[in-house]
Amino acid sequence: MSTPTSDVDxxxxxxxxxxxxxxxxxxxxxxxxxxxxxxxxxxxMDDIAEKAGVSKPVLYQHFPGKLDLYLALLDTSCDAIIDNCRQALLSTHDNKQRVGAAIAAFYDYVGSETGAFRLVFESDLTNEPAVR
Structure with missing residues (x-):
């Protein structure tokens, strides 16, 4: 899977x-x-530590393993889309506007430059029960 190079890289x-x-x-x-x-x-984990500008032991102080790190990201990503959709649904009492706001929140999430949606919708780790 290849994405364009950006400042995030x-x-x-x-x-x-x-x-x-x-x-x-x-x-x-x-x-x-x-x-x-x-x-x-x-x-x-070497790639992640290098990108963060830390040693691998520092990375392991925060996350015992790659799966733990991935699951923390997955939780954060799922929480973001759920929270954004909840906020959109609570933004008005007009159902037509609520649906529009929820759809906009979803597309904003998917269109985000971070690509976090890929962890939720395109994971290559679907055999892992914790990811499912």
């Missing part, structure tokens, strides 16, 4: 310590780019 320079929450967000963002571009099976 750039490797981060190795930097100083970040607070745990910020480091986790950085790792998830980097992993998203790698998983979207390469798929689960072809993605390597």
């Amino acid at each position: 750039e490797v981060r320079p190795r930097g100083g310590r970040l607070p745990r929450r910020e480091r986790r967000a950085q790792l998830l963002e980097s992993a998203l780019g790698v998983f979207v571009r390469q798929g689960y099976h072809a993605a390597a």
Whole structure:
């Protein structure tokens, strides 16, 4: 699976310590780019660590393994589309506008440059019960 090269594909320079929450967000963002571009099976923790600008031990401090990292991303991606659709449905009492808003929220999600929708709708890990 190949996607165009963008700023998201750039490797981060190795930097100083970040607070745990910020480091986790950085790792998830980097992993998203790698998983979207390469798929689960072809993605390597080395690639993710390099893209994030951290050592592999730092990556493993936050995520015990590749599947744990992938599942965290999958949860985040599913939560995003669900939350966006809920907000769209709650935005008005007019059913026609609610449907339009929900459809717009869905297409905004699928059209996002991050490609997060691929984790939800095009996973190459469908044999894994936790992913299903």
